[in-house]
Amino acid sequence: MTTVHPTAEPSAGPVQTGPVVLRGRGRNFLAGIRLGDLLAVAPFVLFAVMFLLLPMSYLVMQAFQAPDGSFTLDNLANLGTPKTIDSFLISIRVSGTSALLGALFGLLIALAIIRGKLPEGIRSTVMTFSGVASNFAGIPLAFAFLATLGRLGLLTIILKTVFGFDLYRAGFNLLSFWGLTLTYLYFQIPLMVLIIAPAIDGLKREWSEAASTLGATKWQFWRYVGLPVLWPNLLGTLSLLFANAFGAIATAYALTGSTLNIVPVLLYAQIQGDVLGNRGLGAALALGMVIITALANVIYLVVRTRAERWLK
Amino acid sequence: MRRGQAWAWVVFGLGALYFLLPLIATFIFSLSIRKSGYTFDAYANVLADPRFQSTLGYSLFIGLCTIVVGILIVVPAAYYVRLRAPKLRPIIEFITLLPLIIPAIVLVFGYIRLYNSSSLLPLTSSFVGTGILLTFAYVALGLPYMYRAVDTGLRTIDVQTLTEAANILGANQMTILARVIFPNIIVAVLSGAFLTLAIVIGEFTIASLLNQPAFGVYMQNVGANRAFEPAALAVISFIITWGAMGMIQLLSRFAPKTARKD
Amino acid sequence: MAEEFLRIEKLVKTFGGNAVVKGVDLGFDKGEFVTLLGPSGCGKTTILRMIAGFERPDSGRIVVEGKDISGLNPNQRKIGMVFQAYALFPNMNVADNIGFGLKIAGMARDQREARVEEMLKLIGLAGYGKRYPFELSGGQQQRVALARALAPSPRMLLLDEPLSALDAKIRVSLREQIREIQRELGITTVFVTHDQEEALSISDRIVVLNAGNVEQFGKPFDIYNRPQTRFVATFVGTLNTLNGTVADAGAKTVTLGGSTVTIPALPATARNGEAVALTMRPEAVSLANGAARDIVLDGRVAEVSFLGSVIRLKVDLGGNAISLDTFNDQRTPPPAHGSQVRVGIASSDVLVLGN
Numbered sequence: 001m002t003t004v005h006p007t008a009e010p011s012a013g014p015v016q017t018g019p020v021v022l023r024g025r026g027r028n029f030l031a032g033i034r035l036g037d038l039l040a041v042a043p044f045v046l047f048a049v050m051f052l053l054l055p056m057s058y059l060v061m062q063a064f065q066a067p068d069g070s071f072t073l074d075n076l077a078n079l080g081t082p083k084t085i086d087s088f089l090i091s092i093r094v095s096g097t098s099a100l101l102g103a104l105f106g107l108l109i110a111l112a113i114i115r116g117k118l119p120e121g122i123r124s125t126v127m128t129f130s131g132v133a134s135n136f137a138g139i140p141l142a143f144a145f146l147a148t149l150g151r152l153g154l155l156t157i158i159l160k161t162v163f164g165f166d167l168y169r170a171g172f173n174l175l176s177f178w179g180l181t182l183t184y185l186y187f188q189i190p191l192m193v194l195i196i197a198p199a200i201d202g203l204k205r206e207w208s209e210a211a212s213t214l215g216a217t218k219w220q221f222w223r224y225v226g227l228p229v230l231w232p233n234l235l236g237t238l239s240l241l242f243a244n245a246f247g248a249i250a251t252a253y254a255l256t257g258s259t260l261n262i263v264p265v266l267l268y269a270q271i272q273g274d275v276l277g278n279r280g281l282g283a284a285l286a287l288g289m290v291i292i293t294a295l296a297n298v299i300y301l302v303v304r305t306r307a308e309r310w311l312k
Numbered sequence: 313m314r315r316g317q318a319w320a321w322v323v324f325g326l327g328a329l330y331f332l333l334p335l336i337a338t339f340i341f342s343l344s345i346r347k348s349g350y351t352f353d354a355y356a357n358v359l360a361d362p363r364f365q366s367t368l369g370y371s372l373f374i375g376l377c378t379i380v381v382g383i384l385i386v387v388p389a390a391y392y393v394r395l396r397a398p399k400l401r402p403i404i405e406f407i408t409l410l411p412l413i414i415p416a417i418v419l420v421f422g423y424i425r426l427y428n429s430s431s432l433l434p435l436t437s438s439f440v441g442t443g444i445l446l447t448f449a450y451v452a453l454g455l456p457y458m459y460r461a462v463d464t465g466l467r468t469i470d471v472q473t474l475t476e477a478a479n480i481l482g483a484n485q486m487t488i489l490a491r492v493i494f495p496n497i498i499v500a501v502l503s504g505a506f507l508t509l510a511i512v513i514g515e516f517t518i519a520s521l522l523n524q525p526a527f528g529v530y531m532q533n534v535g536a537n538r539a540f541e542p543a544a545l546a547v548i549s550f551i552i553t554w555g556a557m558g559m560i561q562l563l564s565r566f567a568p569k570t571a572r573k574d
Numbered sequence: 575m576a577e578e579f580l581r582i583e584k585l586v587k588t589f590g591g592n593a594v595v596k597g598v599d600l601g602f603d604k605g606e607f608v609t610l611l612g613p614s615g616c617g618k619t620t621i622l623r624m625i626a627g628f629e630r631p632d633s634g635r636i637v638v639e640g641k642d643i644s645g646l647n648p649n650q651r652k653i654g655m656v657f658q659a660y661a662l663f664p665n666m667n668v669a670d671n672i673g674f675g676l677k678i679a680g681m682a683r684d685q686r687e688a689r690v691e692e693m694l695k696l697i698g699l700a701g702y703g704k705r706y707p708f709e710l711s712g713g714q715q716q717r718v719a720l721a722r723a724l725a726p727s728p729r730m731l732l733l734d735e736p737l738s739a740l741d742a743k744i745r746v747s748l749r750e751q752i753r754e755i756q757r758e759l760g761i762t763t764v765f766v767t768h769d770q771e772e773a774l775s776i777s778d779r780i781v782v783l784n785a786g787n788v789e790q791f792g793k794p795f796d797i798y799n800r801p802q803t804r805f806v807a808t809f810v811g812t813l814n815t816l817n818g819t820v821a822d823a824g825a826k827t828v829t830l831g832g833s834t835v836t837i838p839a840l841p842a843t844a845r846n847g848e849a850v851a852l853t854m855r856p857e858a859v860s861l862a863n864g865a866a867r868d869i870v871l872d873g874r875v876a877e878v879s880f881l882g883s884v885i886r887l888k889v890d891l892g893g894n895a896i897s898l899d900t901f902n903d904q905r906t907p908p909p910a911h912g913s914q915v916r917v918g919i920a921s922s923d924v925l926v927l928g929n
Contacts, residue, residue, distance in 0.1 A: 037397075112321075126324075141546070154338075155337050224677075264415065283425075
């Protein structure tokens with residue numbers, strides 16, 4: 001240590017604790033980084049590169065590659081077929097509707113259990129249930145809705161035999177847009193409740209009291225203070241719910257097989273037939289999905305940055 | 313105020329109706345395999361199916377691997393970021409949130425393309441290799457939840473002081489992390505673990521595209537061929553999910569109550 | 575009685591079987607600054623919240639300018655309020671916060687802006703309109719909260735421990751500023767605090783509350799110098815207690831540590847031979863035995879606390895201990911710990927309080 005020119009030595013800082021400091025050739029590049037620190041983040045970085053960043057970059061690359069490896073926009077252009085466009089539109093509609101309704105009903109439920117002065121215990125019960133229901137997705141959820149509202153589902157039968165009301169003759173079909181949306185709400189609503197509840201807790205009681213001493217009604221409080229304060233959170237959750245539904249396939253697949261032409265189901269079929277299919281087209285389809293979920297998040301980030309003026 | 317209560321009751325009641333009806337209906341449906349009377353035959357059929365046992369066992373095993381690998385990846389990184397590199401925090405957090413933006417099906421598609429039998433790292437060409445790939449895919453799925461849980465755990469203890477105290481007593485980095493930090497956030501880590509388990513145990517998309525004998529794939533298979541057994545499987549799945557989440561609730565009672573600093 | 579601006583009649587409030595306010599009667603004059611003072615749980619905040627309308631009284635009435643307002647919602651009462659934790663709306667800048675009440679009242683934009691400017695000047699924060707609450711210090715936030723409460727010209731101002739979240743120095747300067755603004759506007763103000771010094775310094779009158787009851791209602795000078803109950807005497811300021819025995823009730827003499835002294839305040843109900851607690855403020859006790867100090871006692875210095883301009887001594891009188899204040903004197907150091915001293919008390923300053 002003493003033989004080294006002092007200026008080349010990294011500043012140790014007050015909490016120099018790690019016993020091992022990297023020395024030798026890489027010293028300038030790795031100045032100040034201790035071996036222990038490197039070991040701590042290495043697994044995470046390696047994992048992120050190998051299983052998140054590389055696969056994604058590889059797909060993006062392939063989306064712009066012709067079978068011979070040259071650059072092309074044909075793959076993206078091939079997404080322009082009516083069937084693919086249609087599937088994107090249906091996916092966006094299902095995800096958008098289920099996200100919007102999920103956010104709306106989730107917000108209402110969260111408000112009811114937090115601000116509705118309901119008896120003790122209801123809140124924790126609802127929160128626990130939300131934890132379960134938000135994870136009760138995929139295949140079993142489809143089974144549950146089939147058993148309930150399918151053509152031979154219990155509720156369908158009871159409505160028909162006891163109340164003389166034929167759901168399916170009235171236009172309802174579980175294997176349709178609204179059927180899928182209704183099913184998705186089963187995990188969307190609880191997810192909203194889980195995420196928005198802490199934000200509602202963050203609304204101080206004094207804010208509504210201050211507003212009321214200044215003459216505001218309950219509604220005016222929500223319009224000018226409550227909702228604007230929750231807004232970044234609401235929007236963030238909305239984009240999360242959207243992405244959550246947009247990428248979901250298991251529920252739709254088990255529910256409708258491939259009758260409802262949503263993007264993930266299309267991609268699923270594409271991957272299964274990958275050997276024969278066009279490599280670039282699958283990648284382009286995947287890229288399209290990521291672009292849309294990313295777009296939802298960008299919208300959120302933009303609005304959040306605008307709200308950042310008052311967010312610390 | 314009384315009126316406020318009324319709307320809350322209405323919202324709560326409608327919510328309860330929407331969420332409980334499918335559960336009740338599915339349960340009754342699962343008992344209705346015989347033309348007359350209710351029986352647990354559908355459950356008996358499912359439980360006696362050797363494929364039920366083997367796939368559930370396989371998924372549990374992969375789930376446990378996922379948890380162990382997840383902990384090894386997330387805990388040191390989260391600790392390091394909190395202690396030494398708070399500036400890296402936004403980047404790390406962004407990466408942990410990526411799996412919420414990238415759909416699972418896209419992720420596995422990338423894996424299949426990148427790690428196929430003709431690639432540098434041909435994971436998909438062997439059963440063990442594919443199992444490893446599945447594990448890492450599940451680590452990715454659970455990453456947002458695992459990281460969030462561990463980070464919350466670290467926030468409730470005073471990482472800086474604990475580390476410095478252990479350092480003065482002569483412990484090295486490894487010892488501090490394993491013997492001082494980890495025991496203090498074990499409850500948080502376990503909640504993340506059970507959440508991961510709940511997500512992974514019935515996962516279908518990735519397992520099916522990697523051709524693994526997982527529980528989710530088995531369920532889908534049963535769904536395509538039977539009428540009442542799927543309802544029984546849905547009930548069993550719900551109970552498993554409830555069990556995993558119940559464990560988290562139970563664990564939260566044992567959370568360490570160290571004074572927080574920030 | 576009819577002149578009173580705010581009248582509280584037989585106010586009772588119970589939370590889950592726990593009586594917090596037990597039949598309080600009070601009357602405040604227009605333009606008066608009244609402080610509700612008491613320890614936590616004495617019901618002071620509950621009374622304030624009932625005046626604001628956040629809590630409904632179980633029974634009793636709250637009358638403002640001759641009208642019972644007990645049935646009105648908070649937003650119909652035209653009462654401004656400032657909260658302990660500022661409670662500024664985080665999504666609005668300072669100007670929008672101050673203008674909120676005016677906007678709700680439907681005031682036109684230019685009028686509103688003028689009024690906001692006026693309020694900003696009043697609180698000494700002109701030019702801060704575009705800032706957001708998180709960019710302000712605690713003291714500045716609380717001044718904005720005050721301006722927000724005052725902007726719609728309420729008929730009354732309620733202050734719920736507005737200073738307790740602030741640093742000691744800011745607390746003093748802001749309390750002076752609040753008082754100044756209150757005088758300027760002549761607005762009837764009810765201030766809640768648990769800090770007796772704050773209450774004494776700022777108020778026209780003080781209501782001392784204990785366990786849901788009014789202990790005493792009066793001017794700061796009277797509260798401090800003529801406390802009517804032991805609670806008031808001990809809660810407001812420091813109090814010395816000397817235990818003696820009544821020697822002759824008729825002659826108002828008491829035996830105290832071997833000597834007999836005359837106590838003018840000895841009540842007529844005292845009986846010979848009865849134990850009696852004599853109380854006095856630290857400043858009524860001095861080291862010198864001047865002409866007015868007719869009670870003289872010898873003791874040993876047990877503790878010396880140098881507080882700056884004042885030195886507080888604790889003297890052990892053998893069985894009794896007494897605290898006394900002397901002013902700092904640059905030329906004379908205070909008596910040393912353990913030294914023998916003689917203390918003098920004017921018998922006319924001694925209070926005799928029932929329990």
